[in-house]
Amino acid sequence: MWKPPQRIKFHSQLGQPPSAEQAQASRLFSPVSVGPLTLSQRTWVPAMVPWRSNDEGWVTEDVLQWYGRFARGRPGAIVIEATGIRDVPSGPLLRIGHDRYVEGLQRLVQTIHRESQGHTRALIQIIDFLNIRRRPEPAKFFERFLRITPRLREALGAQDWSEEDVRAHLSQMEPAQWPTVLDAREWEALHMGARERVTDTEWPHIQELPQVLPELFAAAAGRAQQAGFDGVELHYAHAYTMASFLSATNVRTDGYGGGREQRIRLPLEVYGAVRQTVGPSYVVGCRYLAEECIDGGHTLDDAVWFGEQFARAGMDFISTSRGGKFDDAKQPGVGSSAYPYTGRSGYECMPQYLSDEQGPFGRNIAATARIRSAIRAAGLDTPVVCTGGVHNFEMAEAMLERGDCDIVGTARQSLADPDWALKTSLGLGHQVRLCEYTNYCEGLDQKHKQVTCQLWDRQDLDEPGLRKSIDGKRRLVAPDWNPPG
């Protein structure tokens, strides 16, 4: 992952943990309304893909155990990882693109409700993403994948050559010459792996995204409701389809790109279709980017305006993230695909302990606070969830006290210690295992390996019945913690 050149080391701190009485009286441990739903406290575990599903996208026993473990820490809400809305193979990512998935998802909801003893609400993040290919071997690329176009022939001065000769010639060229004859997308396909964009409207399946996505999202949300989820989160963040429509890089000319009014059109139409399917009293919100953090990306002004429009449209919550784009991703190795958390925007999404003067903690707060205050200024009370580097009670409580947000998201801190909020609420905050923001977990995600935390994944490996990672070396969920008494 990209790191700020300053490389200043930061250490997470426990802060001043509250007594049980102080916790009882705190904002963090007070209830909050999210549309028709009440969360018992303002702690929120945002979506995290742990690579626990299988190639068919089922809810496996490992998926149940993973979320059951978070639920035992009794956060206000858990958002299930990005779950695909299409019925197409997507590797071991959870799927909700067909009715056959409803039964497994039902078991997942029941697990969260049961393991949290009814304290935690279960939401699911639903996602669409476009195709991305692995970085190819140059020889294979020239032999099979590259289309030999008249433009390319002209660039090579090879108008009369056979296609075979053009391919052989390219293969044998000095690699430094390739970017001089390939166009930008061909060069990207070779040195990064080909990646579809929402602006590739010459392809019918991209052109018709505005016609097909509302229905696909709506059907998926309907299944989430059928499975008993307490709500859905539309994934409008990071490197994926809906965020790409919102992005300032979206220059589609069909009314769904260009100015921000056009860029938000599909996200609002998707929301409208979802709302129509699930009805007025079911929780629907979205996660989107307070800042894209890429050159030419949308500004905070755009994000503030988007937030206000989402709230006006009737969304029940708004959750923010930042960065996490393909646009500045690092070159992957041959045979791997680009990962949207390797560039500067990736750092902004999941900042680690080596940082700049600002540090890795709370980088999303100021932007989120501006979005929330615009929503409030518009007379709307939509709750706002802020996530990013939050790891102790003091910090979370201060965010709520200042009015930066209404709910505090903790992804890696919850992974490091799923009981952090429970311990804190009982006055046992000094027992919290603090995330060190090393991004070991994110490295596993990048390699599509089962995600675990380095602070606990080698502990008590001889525990009877323990489920371990494929290589047998790591436990898959944090050891249990039993509250005293």
Ligand SMILES: Cc1cc2nc3c(=O)[nH]c(=O)nc-3n(C[C@H](O)[C@H](O)[C@H](O)COP(=O)(O)O)c2cc1C
């Ligand atoms: C392993 C891993 C997987 C993630 N998967 C998702 C995801 O599916 N959807 C999403 O919106 N964010 C995802 N994120 C981003 C987190 O939700 C969160 O925004 C980010 O980690 C910053 O918050 P933190 O500092 O509390 O960890 C993931 C993060 C990690 C570490």
Ligand code: SF4
């Ligand atoms: S591996 Fe654990 S300690 Fe390291 S960043 Fe991830 S959650 Fe935090």
